[in-house]
Amino acid sequence: MKANDMTNMRMTDAQTQKREIKIAARDVDVFYGDTHAIKNVSVDIADNMVTAFIGPSGCGKSTFLRCLNRMNDTIDIARIEGRIEIDGEDIYAAAVDPVLLRARVGMVFQKPNPFPKSIYDNVAYGPRIHGLVNNKAELDDVVEQSLRRAAMWDEVKDRLDQPGTGLSGGQQQRLCIARAIATAPEVLLMDEPCSALDPIATAQIEELIDELRSNYSVVIVTHSMQQAARVSQRTAFFHLGTLVEYGETTQIFTNPEDQRTQDYITGRFG
Amino acid sequence: MGPHIVSAFDDDLIAVQAKISEMGGLAEELLSNALDAVETRDAELAQQVVEQDRRLNRLEMELEELATQVIALRQPMAQDLRVLLAAIKTGSTLERIGDLSKNIARRAIYLSKSRPVQLSSSIVRMGQMTLGALTEILDAHTSRDTELAVAIWRRDQEIDEVYNAIFREVVTYMMDDNRTIGLGSQLLFIAKNLERIGDLTTHIAENIYYIEQGEPLSDDRPKGDPIGLDIGI
Numbered sequence: 001m002k003a004n005d006m007t008n009m010r011m012t013d014a015q016t017q018k019r020e021i022k023i024a025a026r027d028v029d030v031f032y033g034d035t036h037a038i039k040n041v042s043v044d045i046a047d048n049m050v051t052a053f054i055g056p057s058g059c060g061k062s063t064f065l066r067c068l069n070r071m072n073d074t075i076d077i078a079r080i081e082g083r084i085e086i087d088g089e090d091i092y093a094a095a096v097d098p099v100l101l102r103a104r105v106g107m108v109f110q111k112p113n114p115f116p117k118s119i120y121d122n123v124a125y126g127p128r129i130h131g132l133v134n135n136k137a138e139l140d141d142v143v144e145q146s147l148r149r150a151a152m153w154d155e156v157k158d159r160l161d162q163p164g165t166g167l168s169g170g171q172q173q174r175l176c177i178a179r180a181i182a183t184a185p186e187v188l189l190m191d192e193p194c195s196a197l198d199p200i201a202t203a204q205i206e207e208l209i210d211e212l213r214s215n216y217s218v219v220i221v222t223h224s225m226q227q228a229a230r231v232s233q234r235t236a237f238f239h240l241g242t243l244v245e246y247g248e249t250t251q252i253f254t255n256p257e258d259q260r261t262q263d264y265i266t267g268r269f270g
Numbered sequence: 271m272g273p274h275i276v277s278a279f280d281d282d283l284i285a286v287q288a289k290i291s292e293m294g295g296l297a298e299e300l301l302s303n304a305l306d307a308v309e310t311r312d313a314e315l316a317q318q319v320v321e322q323d324r325r326l327n328r329l330e331m332e333l334e335e336l337a338t339q340v341i342a343l344r345q346p347m348a349q350d351l352r353v354l355l356a357a358i359k360t361g362s363t364l365e366r367i368g369d370l371s372k373n374i375a376r377r378a379i380y381l382s383k384s385r386p387v388q389l390s391s392s393i394v395r396m397g398q399m400t401l402g403a404l405t406e407i408l409d410a411h412t413s414r415d416t417e418l419a420v421a422i423w424r425r426d427q428e429i430d431e432v433y434n435a436i437f438r439e440v441v442t443y444m445m446d447d448n449r450t451i452g453l454g455s456q457l458l459f460i461a462k463n464l465e466r467i468g469d470l471t472t473h474i475a476e477n478i479y480y481i482e483q484g485e486p487l488s489d490d491r492p493k494g495d496p497i498g499l500d501i502g503i
Contacts, residue, residue, distance in 0.1 A: 225347060226345060229347075253347050253348060253351075254347075254348060254351065254352070254484065255348065255352075255485065256348055261348075262271070262349060263271070263272065265348055266271075266274070266346070266347050266348050266349060266350045267274050267275050267276060267279065268272050268273065268274055268275065269272070
C-alpha cells in the first residue's frame with residue numbers, strides 16, 4: 001500500500017461527522033423469550049462509511065445487526081421494541097415488506113454460503129426473484145457489474161457456468177458479496193465476513209469493503225479488533241447487550257473513553 | 271488496569287518498564303557523578319562518566335528493540351500502545367540526558383586543571399535542582415503519577431530562572447577579568463547543559479501525561495527566558 005493511500009483511508013473527525021445518517025436506531029430493545037438481549041440501544045449509522053460493531057461473544061452485536069434488516073423476524077421468540085429508521089422510514093412499520101427490505105439491506109454471513117448453483121445463477125438469483133431486470137442482456141450486465149464490484153470478475157468470467165461451491169473460501173465469500181450487491185442494496189450488513197478465511201483472502205475482502213463504502217453504508221460485525229481498526233471509520237463497542245461506546249475508530253483504538261472499552265480492546269477481559 | 275488475559279503480554283510491558291527504570295537510574299548516576307566531578311574537581315570521576323555514557327546508549331538501543339518487538343508481536347491498542355510509544359520517546363530523552371551529563375563531565379576535566387572559582391558552587395546548586403527534578407520525574411514515571419509529573423513540568427521555570435542568574439553572574443565575572451573568559455565559557459556551557467536537562471525532564475513529564483490521559487499536555491508550559499538575553503548589558 002502506498003503511504004498516500006494510508007492517509008486517504010482515514011477521514012478526519014469533521015469529515016465523518018458531516019456524513020448523512022443512513023440508519024437511525026432509537027431506544028431499541030430485543031428480547032429472546034425472557035432474555036433481554038439488547039438494552040436500550042440508540043445509534044446513528046452514517047452513509048458511505050464502514051461502521052464496525054465489536055464486543056465479546058454474546059454481547060448482542062450480531063443480534064443488533066440482524067435487527068437492521070429484520071432477520072430476527074424469522075425467530076419466533078424474538079421481540080423487538082424501539083424504532084429503527086432507514087432514510088427516515090420506520091423499517092418495522094406494518095406496510096414494510098421484509099423481503100423487499102432485505103433486498104435494500106443486503107447481508108453477508110460468517111461462513112460463505114453460495115447456493116448449489118452456477119456462479120452466474122448465484123448472482124442472478126436476487127435480480128430475478130425481485131424482477132429487477134427485463135431481459136437476459138440486462139441480467140448479464142448486472143451479473144458482470146456485481147462480480148466486478150466484488151473484485152472477482154477476472155477470476156471467474158470464463159467459468160460462470162461452474163458451481164459456486166467449487167470456488168475457494170475467499171472466492172465464495174466474494175461471490176456472496178456479489179450476490180448481496182446484485183439487488184442494488186443501500187446498506188450492506190456483514191456478520192464476521194472473514195472469520196473463515198485465510199489472511200490473503202481476508203485482505204482482499206477488506207480492500208473490497210473499503211471500495212464498497214463509496215456506494216453503500218457498510219456495517220460489519222467482527223471479532224478481530226485489528227480488522228475493525230483497519231476497515232472502519234466508526235466503531236461501536238457492545239457489552240452485555242448495551243452500547244458502551246460509539247465513536248471515531250481512531251479515537252476508540254487510541255484513547256477510548258470508557259474503561260470497559262479500554263479493557264476489552266487491550267485484551268484485559270473476555 | 272487489570273492484567274491482560276495473555277499474561278506474557280504483561281511480562282513484556284514489565285520488561286519495557288524495567289529497561290526504562292534501568293536507563294533512568296543510570297542517567298541519574300551520570301548526572302550526579304558529573305556534578306560531583308565539577309564540585310570536587312575530580313578528573314578521574316569525570317572520565318568514568320564519559321565511559322559510562324556508552325552503556326546508556328546501549329540500553330536505549332535495547333529498549334527500542336524490545337518496544338518494537340512488542341508492538342509487532344502483540345499489536346497493542348489504546349493505553350498499551352501509548353505506553354510503548356512513550357517508552358521509545360522516554361528512552362531517547364534519557365539517552366540525551368546522558369549525552370549532556372557526559373558533556374558536563376568533559377568540561378569538569380577542563381575545570382579540574384584550572385584554578386578553583388567561587389562560581390562553581392552556584393552551578394552545583396543548579397545541578398542539584400536539575401538532578402532533583404530528574405529523580406522525581408523517574409519516580410512519577412514508575413508510579414504513573416500524573417499530578418507529580420505536571421508539578422515538575424511547571425517547576426522547570428525555576429531552573430530557567432537560576433540559569434539566567436548564573437548567566438548574568440558569569441558574564442559579569444568575565445567582564446571584570448578577561449583572563450577568566452576561557453573558564454567562564456566552560457561554566458556557561460555547563461549551565462546551559464543543565465538547563466537543557468531540565469527541559470528534557472519536562473518531556474518525560476509530557477510522556478507520563480500522554481500515557482495516562484491519552485492526549486498531549488498543553489504547550490503553554492511556563493518558561494523563563496533560558497537564553498540569557500536579559501542581562502541588561
